[in-house]
Amino acid sequence: MADDRQWGRRSVLRGAAVLAGAAASVPLLGGAATALAGGGDADALFKAGEFERAGRAYEEILKRDPKNLHAARRRGYVGLLANRFADAEKYLRMALALAPGDKDASHFLADCYIRQDKLGLSAPLWKAAGEDGYATWFAAVRGEAYQVHGETARLPIQQMDPMPLVEASINGGPPKRFTFYTGAPNLGLRASVAREAGLSPVASQKIDFEGGSVWAYYGILDSFKLGGIELRNVPVGWSATESGDDVDTESDGLIGMWVFYHLLTTFDYAGRQLILRRRTPEAARKARAAATRAGVEPLPLWLAREQYLHSRGSFAGAAGSRTGMVGVNFGGVGEIAAGMRGKTAEQLGIRTDHDRQIGTFAHSHPAVVYPCYPKEIRIGNAVAKDIYCYTNPNQPVNVPWPYGTGFDTMGWFSHCFWKPYNVTVDFTDMNLYIARGAAA
Missing domain, CATH: 2.40.70.10 (Acid Proteases)
Structure with missing residues (x-):
């Protein structure tokens, strides 16, 4: 299984939401990076967030040195950051041709595939990246994941603080209270809600959590309905204590980034609603x-x-x-x-x-x-x-x-x-x- 620094980041419902944004950002280098970026150094440009310029600089490196693994891998990452999948695949495959099994290139290309719902293609790459849990989870998905049915949904935000809550239903059941956080990846459920929905895990891992440990489980949900939008065949996770109890009871689940990037979403804070449209x-x-x-x-x-x-x-x-x-x-x-x-x-x-x-x-x-x-x-x-x-x-x-x-x-x-x-x-x-x- 993947090590617990990765599963901890991905799994626990409350852990994904606490300290919102601390995991999502790293600090600036300061004046030194700015000076180097002005000089056209590819890595300094990348670190300074000048991704377009960095991409061109890595391409120039590859013209001079076609076997430069770092330039190929980093150029692929630049494409992935902007969801330019053809670019990402081209250079990440180049990197893997230079170094088969390279963990970083495998991770980037696996992510590139899951963003395109090519989960089966991502599985061996997750394994090569050392993410055995992800490999097992995505290999278990059969057919098209995240099938979108419906055109538009307007979900009232029932509660704004301390965390926003909206209503959604699981496998056609009654409405449940879901929070949302774009710093979390997958759709997450409370353990009791997962049991109620009849979910069985395809992967699991014991992880450290807030001074203790919990179990993280991963499976596939048949239906997740958000007003007028329904998603089918959805990868889902849930967490439980050693005794099987819920880790968090403040909501029934958490809607993460992978749901939102399948849709065109308006986070209408002023209007207290989520507006979801087919993307x-x-x-x-x-x-x-x-x-x-x-x-x-x-x-x-x-x-x-x-x-x-x-x-x-x-x-x-x-x-x-x-x-x-x-x-x-x-x-x-x-x-x-x-x-x-x-x-x-x-x-x-x-x-x-x-x-x-x-x-x-x-x-x-x-x-x-x-x-x-x-x-x-x-x-x-x-x-x-x-x-x-x-x-x-x-x-x-x-x-x-x-x-x-x-x-x-x-x-x-x-x-x-x-x-x-x-x-x-x-x-x-x-x-x-x-x-x-x-x-x-």
Whole structure:
């Protein structure tokens, strides 16, 4: 089975939502990366989030040195970040031809396949990447996964805090209370709900969780209905204590990124609803046209490590402001508007209250963070000033693969930041549209 740092990240319902965004972002390098990026160094460009330029730089390396494994692997990763699957496959296959069984290239290509619902093709690659649990899980899926039935759904957000709740039904049963969090990967259920639905696991793993241990299980759900949208043949996970009890009872399950990237979703915080549409090129065009009419500019979107969304944003403090890569999270638990690394807060002179530390969890493990109050945080036209955030001084400046994304991120935007807005996430053209007020 996969080691517990990976299963812990993917499995436990509450663990996926606590400390929303801490796993989804890594800090910026600072001035050194900017200087190197200006010089055209491929790796520095990549770390600075200049993915288009980095991709071209890796291609130039490969022209001079066709056997450069690092350049091929990294060029494939650049394609994957933007959901450019043909590019990703081309260069990741090149990397695997150079080094059969390379774990990193295998992981990237496996992710590339699951994003396209080619789960069977992903299974041997997950195994080569050391993810035996994923390999077993995806090999067990028969037929087309995530079959979408219906065109549109509007789900009222029944509760906004401390975590958002919407209603959905499992295998045609009565409505259940589901939270959502885009920093979590798969659809997750409470253990008792999984038993009620008659689910049997195809893979399992004992993992560390908040100072103890729990069992994570994975199976396949026949039907998941969200208002007028139904998904069929859906990979699903659930967790239980040693005695078989529920790990968390605050909701019946958690809707993760893999559900959302199969749809065109508007997280309508201002209107207190989720708007789900069948994801097609035509739907993406309509979303773009609606944004244009509303005067909303598209923001770039990148998807890393199977579930972590990123775009460009800025933080400002007494020492100035900086624009760069930021994590983008919807849903989850917490009252902060954003989080940031200690170096980000320190470099920008962001007021931090070191006398009032907060003990919490990240990746199901203990973490200590501190309240901080940036002068401004901004993404596109969405902005908040002098707002409550927190910072973690112990997160390293950059977390390389396989423990992080490998590129620099200043921080992340969280659940509370979005409340005055509606946000449409378009995985077809990889754009983010943020508009003030409720969606039409």
